[in-house]
Amino acid sequence: MTFSISSSLSDLLRTAREFIDQEVIPLEEAFLTGTPEDLAPGIAKARAKAEAMGMWAPALPEEVGGAGMSLVEFAHLSEELGRTPLGHYACNAQAPDVGNMELLLGYGSEAQKEQWLEPLVAGQIRSAFSMTEPGHAGSNPTWMSTTAVRDGDEYIINGDKWFSSSADGAAFTVVMAVTNPDAERYRRASMIIVPTENPGFKRVRNTPVMGDVGHGWSSHAEVSFNDCRVPISNRIAGEGEGFVLAQARLGPGRIHHTMRWIGICERAIELMSRHAIDRELAPGRPLATRQVVQHWIADSRAETNAARLLVLDAAHKLETVGNKAARTEISTIKFFVANTLQRVVDRAIQVHGGLGMTDYTPLAFWYRHERAGRIYDGADEVHRNVVARAEFAKYGDVDLRG
Numbered sequence: 001m002t003f004s005i006s007s008s009l010s011d012l013l014r015t016a017r018e019f020i021d022q023e024v025i026p027l028e029e030a031f032l033t034g035t036p037e038d039l040a041p042g043i044a045k046a047r048a049k050a051e052a053m054g055m056w057a058p059a060l061p062e063e064v065g066g067a068g069m070s071l072v073e074f075a076h077l078s079e080e081l082g083r084t085p086l087g088h089y090a091c092n093a094q095a096p097d098v099g100n101m102e103l104l105l106g107y108g109s110e111a112q113k114e115q116w117l118e119p120l121v122a123g124q125i126r127s128a129f130s131m132t133e134p135g136h137a138g139s140n141p142t143w144m145s146t147t148a149v150r151d152g153d154e155y156i157i158n159g160d161k162w163f164s165s166s167a168d169g170a171a172f173t174v175v176m177a178v179t180n181p182d183a184e185r186y187r188r189a190s191m192i193i194v195p196t197e198n199p200g201f202k203r204v205r206n207t208p209v210m211g212d213v214g215h216g217w218s219s220h221a222e223v224s225f226n227d228c229r230v231p232i233s234n235r236i237a238g239e240g241e242g243f244v245l246a247q248a249r250l251g252p253g254r255i256h257h258t259m260r261w262i263g264i265c266e267r268a269i270e271l272m273s274r275h276a277i278d279r280e281l282a283p284g285r286p287l288a289t290r291q292v293v294q295h296w297i298a299d300s301r302a303e304t305n306a307a308r309l310l311v312l313d314a315a316h317k318l319e320t321v322g323n324k325a326a327r328t329e330i331s332t333i334k335f336f337v338a339n340t341l342q343r344v345v346d347r348a349i350q351v352h353g354g355l356g357m358t359d360y361t362p363l364a365f366w367y368r369h370e371r372a373g374r375i376y377d378g379a380d381e382v383h384r385n386v387v388a389r390a391e392f393a394k395y396g397d398v399d400l401r402g
């Protein structure tokens with residue numbers, strides 16, 4: 001494929017960079033060291049500006065209020081937005097909302113779109129996605145205890161979930177629950193919309209992640225469903241189709257995450273380079289004179305560029321031949337970019353010395369929170385297995401069951 005971009009996308013990316021530099025990066029101090037109230041007015045202003053500039057909900061079609069970008073276009077934009085922890089939120093392109101928007105757009109009923117998708121795209125409400133359970137290995141998503149049992153024209157949902165990102169303050173969550181326990185394992189579960197104001201829904205607590213309990217959109221909640229009654233019409237698509245929907249949701253989601261990570265790598269390289277130039281070990285002897293620092297920067301540049309090409313290639317493949325055929329490429333980028341990110345941010349912290357451990361730069365925030373990239377949406381090992389399986393398949397038939 002060719003990686004050239006149109007002049008209109010190039011203009012948009014330039015505009016996005018200016019927007020992030022001028023309107024969003026200045027808000028980082030309030031986000032990283034202040035209270036939600038400190039951040040609120042600035043982020044509201046930035047969101048209004050993003051909407052006026054045509055960068056709102058970029059991955060969604062224009063007819064539902066988005067900017068109508070293709071996956072490859074959004075991948076490029078995502079890199080620019082990823083340069084700050086607030087970039088995607090400023091443009092209403094943050095996980096898990098963007099995944100839920102795509103889910104409702106592709107598979108929601110007209111009534112669900114009107115009630116949930118429209119206000120979500122408009123940025124009036126937020127949402128969560130509740131699949132993982134504390135009692136079961138999330139790496140085997142077919143094994144779960146949460147059930148949704150039919151009672152007339154309602155489901156009664158019972159179960160516990162955790163890591164329901166952004167459930168704090170969300171208007172609804174999409175829960176994965178077993179509706180057909182006797183079906184074959186990929187046909188057992190369904191996705192059901194649960195409004196968080198439902199008396200049977202409880203946000204138990206926000207789970208501390210590496211010492212950070214977070215708040216609002218930037219948090220990960222433990223939630224429970226106790227005889228939680230919702231109408232059957234809250235189910236998304238058919239009964240037992242939860243895994244089909246999960247696969248459809250995860251493919252583009254992995255492009256979104258990995259391209260955001262490239263943006264983080266870019267900012268880390270920028271911060272590391274600037275600091276290496278500015279920080280003097282002795283008069284006239286900046287850190288940049290040390291060969292080890294030069295090598296860290298060079299390795300980070302090479303690895304980031306390689307990661308970007310892999311992600312764009314996967315995005316192009318996903319868009320042209322679909323999720324299933326692009327499976328190996330998607331698994332490759334998931335573990336490759338997550339590990340690139342971890343190395344690059346780690347080097348940037350090392351170059352910053354003690355400053356790197358503080359929240360006066362976004363590096364420590366990324367170090368804490370993006371470590372999870374090697375775990376969520378499929379742990380590294382699971383994705384490596386997929387890639388290895390594709391390689392073995394070229395040469396023979398081998399039973400890989402562990």
Ligand SMILES: Cc1cc2nc3c(=O)[nH]c(=O)nc-3n(C[C@H](O)[C@H](O)[C@H](O)COP(=O)(O)OP(=O)(O)OC[C@H]3O[C@@H](n4cnc5c(N)ncnc54)[C@H](O)[C@@H]3O)c2cc1C
Pocket residue numbers: 096129130131132136137138139140162163164165209220372375376377378379380381382385
């Ligand atoms: C910050 C964060 C946000 C999240 N957000 C959400 C969310 O919004 N909604 C949601 O539903 N879930 C969310 N999750 C949960 C996430 O999807 C799970 O953590 C993930 O699926 C792994 O499941 P687990 O934690 O149960 O680990 P387990 O499945 O118990 O796996 C533990 C470890 O075992 C290893 N392992 C697993 N399988 C294999 C294998 N086949 N071969 C070799 N090694 C293996 C891996 O190293 C893995 O890390 C989030 C998690 C984090 C950390």
